[in-house]
Structures are given as structure tokens and as C-alpha cells.
Amino acid sequence: MNFGHKIAIVYTLFVVFIISLVTFCVKQKDIFLVSNDYYKKEMAYQEEIDKYANTGQLSQPVKIINAGEFLTIQFPEEMQGASGEIHFYRPSDANLDFRVPVRIDPSNSQKIAVSQLVKGKWVVKMEWSKEGKNYLKEEKIIL
Known part of the structure; x- marks a missing residue:
């Protein structure tokens, strides 16, 4: 495995992490405003x-x-x-x-x-x- 493949793997893992984080944040149900008004x-x-x-x-x-x-x-x-x-x-x-x-x-x-x-x-x-x-x-x- 050369240096280019390693960089591609790191970028792919980073993208998977960001997509997982965004998905987790969007699915949260217990987000409350301090006040409704x-x-x-x-x-x-x-x-x-x-x-x-x-x-x-x-x-x-x-x-x-x-x-x-x-x-x-x-x-x-x-x-x-x-x-x-x-x-x-x-x-x-x-x-x-x-x-x-x-x-x-x-x-x-x-x-x-x-x-x-x-x-x-x-x-x-x-x-x-x-x-x-x-x-x-x-x-x-x-x-």
C-alpha cells in the first residue's frame, strides 16, 4: 500500500465520521429551547x-x-x-x-x-x- 492509498483511507474515514455525526445530531429528539416564547x-x-x-x-x-x-x-x-x-x-x-x-x-x-x-x-x-x-x-x- 503506497502513500496515496493511506491518504484516501484517512479522507474516507473522515467523511464517514462526519456523516455519522450529522446523522446522530439530526435524529436527536430531546432538543429544548430554554423558553417557547x-x-x-x-x-x-x-x-x-x-x-x-x-x-x-x-x-x-x-x-x-x-x-x-x-x-x-x-x-x-x-x-x-x-x-x-x-x-x-x-x-x-x-x-x-x-x-x-x-x-x-x-x-x-x-x-x-x-x-x-x-x-x-x-x-x-x-x-x-x-x-x-x-x-x-x-x-x-x-x-
């Missing part, structure tokens, strides 16, 4: 920037603490009585996403049981309002 959300992005700015002006930052059995979200004292929603979404599987209403207890925190959460990467997006002012915080956590 991503275009509408993109158009309202300035509102999100304003909400992030409001969150940055709080007396203390909102903290997410992984404390074993519970995920504790610590709010500043001035947020007592706020209403909103906490969205847990899993980047790898949209079927595991869920939402929890904001219910701040007298200690300015909210506890969420982690027993219902699958281990791995989660994105926690908290959106709440108080006295007509909107707030937003997004944080990635690993359980």
Missing part, C-alpha cells in the same frame, strides 16, 4: 434590565442558600409582604421545570424542599414585586 421575551428585555437594577438597589442582596434538605432564599427586610413567583428550570430537560409562589416568612426567608428536585444544574429565576416596583434575580445552582 423566546422572541416575545427578547422584545421585553429592557423591562428585565430595569428589574435587575431595582434588585441591585436593595439594602441586602437576595441570597440562595443550599442547606441540606431545604433551599433557603433569604430576602432583605424591606421585601416583607412582596408577591411574585420563583421559577426553577432545568436547562437539560424542560419537563422538570416548575414554579413556586413567593411566600416570605417572618424571618424574611422562604424554604423550598430539595427532595423534589433532581440532582444537577438548575437555574432559579425569582421575579417579585412590592409597592409597584418589580424585581428580578436569576442564579444557577448545582444540587
Whole structure:
């Protein structure tokens, strides 16, 4: 076998590899967008920037603490009585996403049981309002 045959074999193997890779990618069924209405959300992005700015002006930052059995979200004292929603979404599987209403207890925190959460990467997006002012915080956590 001469040098030309070896080059032809390498090129042929490369083409077979690329065709196999493309075929595998096209046949995948579990490709999820992060959000089904991503275009509408993109158009309202300035509102999100304003909400992030409001969150940055709080007396203390909102903290997410992984404390074993519970995920504790610590709010500043001035947020007592706020209403909103906490969205847990899993980047790898949209079927595991869920939402929890904001219910701040007298200690300015909210506890969420982690027993219902699958281990791995989660994105926690908290959106709440108080006295007509909107707030937003997004944080990635690993359980």
C-alpha cells in the first residue's frame, strides 16, 4: 500500500465520521429551547434590565442558600409582604421545570424542599414585586 492509498483511507474515514455525526445530531429528539416564547421575551428585555437594577438597589442582596434538605432564599427586610413567583428550570430537560409562589416568612426567608428536585444544574429565576416596583434575580445552582 503506497502513500496515496493511506491518504484516501484517512479522507474516507473522515467523511464517514462526519456523516455519522450529522446523522446522530439530526435524529436527536430531546432538543429544548430554554423558553417557547423566546422572541416575545427578547422584545421585553429592557423591562428585565430595569428589574435587575431595582434588585441591585436593595439594602441586602437576595441570597440562595443550599442547606441540606431545604433551599433557603433569604430576602432583605424591606421585601416583607412582596408577591411574585420563583421559577426553577432545568436547562437539560424542560419537563422538570416548575414554579413556586413567593411566600416570605417572618424571618424574611422562604424554604423550598430539595427532595423534589433532581440532582444537577438548575437555574432559579425569582421575579417579585412590592409597592409597584418589580424585581428580578436569576442564579444557577448545582444540587
